[in-house]
Amino acid sequence: KSLVHTEWAGQNIVYYAETDSTNIRAKLLGEEGAPHGTLAVADMQSAGKGRRGRTWASSPGRSIYMSLLLKPDISPVKAPMLTLVAACAVAKALKTCTGLEIQIKWPNDIVVNGKKLAGILTEMSTEIDYINYVVTGIGINVNIEQFPEEIKDTATSLFLETGNTVKRALVIAEIMRFYEIYYAKFMETKDLSLLQEEYNRLLVNRNREVRILGVKETYKAYALGINPSGELLVRRQDGTQEVIYAGEVSVRGV
Numbered sequence: 001k002s003l004v005h006t007e008w009a010g011q012n013i014v015y016y017a018e019t020d021s022t023n024i025r026a027k028l029l030g031e032e033g034a035p036h037g038t039l040a041v042a043d044m045q046s047a048g049k050g051r052r053g054r055t056w057a058s059s060p061g062r063s064i065y066m067s068l069l070l071k072p073d074i075s076p077v078k079a080p081m082l083t084l085v086a087a088c089a090v091a092k093a094l095k096t097c098t099g100l101e102i103q104i105k106w107p108n109d110i111v112v113n114g115k116k117l118a119g120i121l122t123e124m125s126t127e128i129d130y131i132n133y134v135v136t137g138i139g140i141n142v143n144i145e146q147f148p149e150e151i152k153d154t155a156t157s158l159f160l161e162t163g164n165t166v167k168r169a170l171v172i173a174e175i176m177r178f179y180e181i182y183y184a185k186f187m188e189t190k191d192l193s194l195l196q197e198e199y200n201r202l203l204v205n206r207n208r209e210v211r212i213l214g215v216k217e218t219y220k221a222y223a224l225g226i227n228p229s230g231e232l233l234v235r236r237q238d239g240t241q242e243v244i245y246a247g248e249v250s251v252r253g254v
């Protein structure tokens, strides 16, 4: 019997002991007409993808690699907002499962005690005015006991933070539960208006000085939180406000 008590999110689970990337699998499932809410889950990925063309490492059986297939009736320009919906759900679920002070680093890194715990990669297939499907891939470091030297200062796992082994199935079920709730709120307005407060509460950058690494210039600013479109509002030192678009800049803590 499934642990996932939802209407649709994660009701159809396709499990892979080993696969290339659950994002690739979920996209193929999307092409084949799998239903909204189908979840591709793997114990191990041989070609895990991260954002900005990076790879996502795999530790067999110790982490969560999963991709949720979505078929939202929204304009393609709004699809990136679904990444923030997922960030909210992952942060909230991990918090509920472990009691840890989980936070979001805008737009969609999940961090705890300043270290990265999980990442989200959204990909989509669209026509000019409609979405065929969206795939939101989620990678969470669950029971990893040790990270390679190069990332051990910036990465962490639930095991390292809590000292306990965490049941992956429970984490997945909890994420699906929150995802469904937050997705419904998103669909109500087709933007993040109803999630903005929750997201900003979880935002690690909020009310902190951040460095904006833009294409043309780098500057320090004070992060104020996201707007209903998921863009980050910041206040520059001269008092003017600016809207930061994901993808355009990288935000660092100073």
Ligand code: BTN
Pocket (backbone or CB within 6 Å): 020, 021, 022, 023, 024, 045, 047, 048, 049, 050, 051, 052, 054, 056, 064, 065, 066, 067, 109, 118, 119, 120, 121, 137, 138, 139, 140
């Ligand atoms: C990031 O760079 O922070 C995003 C990482 C996303 C990794 C997950 S693991 C499951 C899914 N399949 C992939 O190939 N990537 C995502």
